[in-house]
Amino acid sequence: MSQQAALGRPPTPLVALAAVAATLLVVPLLTLVVDTPWGSFFSLLGSEAVLDALRITALTSLLTVVGCLVLGTPLAWLLARVDFPGRSLLRAAVTVPLVLPPVVAGVALVTALGRNGVVGGPLHDAFGVTLPYTTTAVVIAHTFVSMPFYVLSVEGALRSSGERYDVVAATLGATRWETLRRVTLPLAMPGILAGSALAWARSLGEFGATITFAGNYPGTTQTMPSLIYTTLQGDPEVARTLSMILLVASVAILAALRNRWLTTP
């Protein structure tokens, strides 16, 4: 008799509630797969609106990941390695977008970077640059909501690899920059990859902040989620097809995370 069996049967109420939870999570996904009009799947995939949305989603989500790598890595390093006044305050501020409703993030971005915004106004007056309702605005909105995932993941990795190896590198004559390049970042690579995947996943699904700050213009700011939202009202079949595409992308990310991150101790 196995050790588990020797402990007795699992309590029935527990099993029943767990079954409800599993059903709630699995059934909608299954119905989406079943209801997807597979016959017209590839012809729909070829339509201009879908291709535009796919292109914009791919482009903006990749740029978001690049933005996180270039800007988020230094921020994570600073939070993990440098003692400065207000560090814990900054860390708290960085995590706020994690829990902020995306629509609120969009409104906040408008107040800052909108045409009459605190930063956007002077930007428009001085350089004639208008951010809202551009593809750039999509990337900014996505970076705003994705960066916290990336920064927290990388900061965690930097903390767990510890300052110990930075000290060793210094005793061997390495500058801080060299140490970062040759020791700190390679050791934090699992966190960087996991953070990138999380940021990418967050960006793929971004809807609220994007539609508020960047709008929903086909060819410039209409991403996959925005297109799904639009088509759902007139052509639910198309919406289901598009949703299927995003589901596949999400599952692919999850699989990548499992290999890269979840199984890495």
Added chain:
Amino acid sequence: MADDTVTGLHATVAVPGRLDAAVTAEPGAVVAVIGPNGAGKTTLLRAVAGLVEMQGEITVDGESWTTPRRLVRERRLGYVFQDQSLFPHLSALGNVAFGLRARRTPRREAEAAAHGWLERFGIDDLADRRPGELSGGQAQRVAIARALAPDPALLLLDEPFAGLDVGVATSLRLELARHLRDFAGVTLLVTHDALDALTLADQVLVLDGGTVAQAGTPREVAARPRTDHVARLVGLNVIRDGDTYRSFSPRAVTVSLNRPEGSARHQWAGPVVSAVPHGDAVRLLVAADPDLLADVTPAAAAELGLAPGQQVWLSVKETAVEAYAVS
């Protein structure tokens, strides 16, 4: 400005509340730093390396490391940490080449030199292995090679044999002795082991409670220990009597159950704390204020019933005692 006439290490190091010590050593010298846990041994190394705030002055080969304060990376030192701290993402070769690469040696040259160092430690066949694939002794060799490769002026070794099997430690000790003979700079070697101090060092610095309790050649320190800790390390009893130390071997101690009569001038009483085999004798630790060691034959131990808790009298003849002044 570097002053070429002043060579070696000249250091006075004060870390408030933890350490107040001075150490001077000629180029090529090996200074063993010994003392009980918390005596400030590792603090001394970290202060010299620039890893802890300190007051005082450190001069290495005529160059001041303290006025103005040099960053860690600007000090020509090699540091072998207690846990080795090999970079886990680099091969043995990458670890040893790291310091050379950091000091702007081209990759090809640095790797050739690193191969040379691994060769000297007899582990060049392991050059491509990651630290996780090395045994403790191999990893320690890589760590020492890594510290020596950039040709430091000062080598800091923090308990290089801690955590190794006895056999591995013994062969590595012999190897290290050979490398230290070839090393032109000063070595500070923190150790818990009297054998390290006696076999590897030219000078011994005994730290106790953050201050220098004794400094001298290994022979002097071993023959005339001034601290209980060193006395235990070298297996001697040492007692302080006014301004005189008296040391004597555990073999010279007579153990009896009753107060001894006769000529023995030095007598103590106390309970046996432990009785363990020591060579072909049984070594007793007796809580006699101070704690004293006494060696008896196994036969005598059995006859007297010497088990922990047994009250015994210890005595030693004046002729077996070496006396020396405190200062």
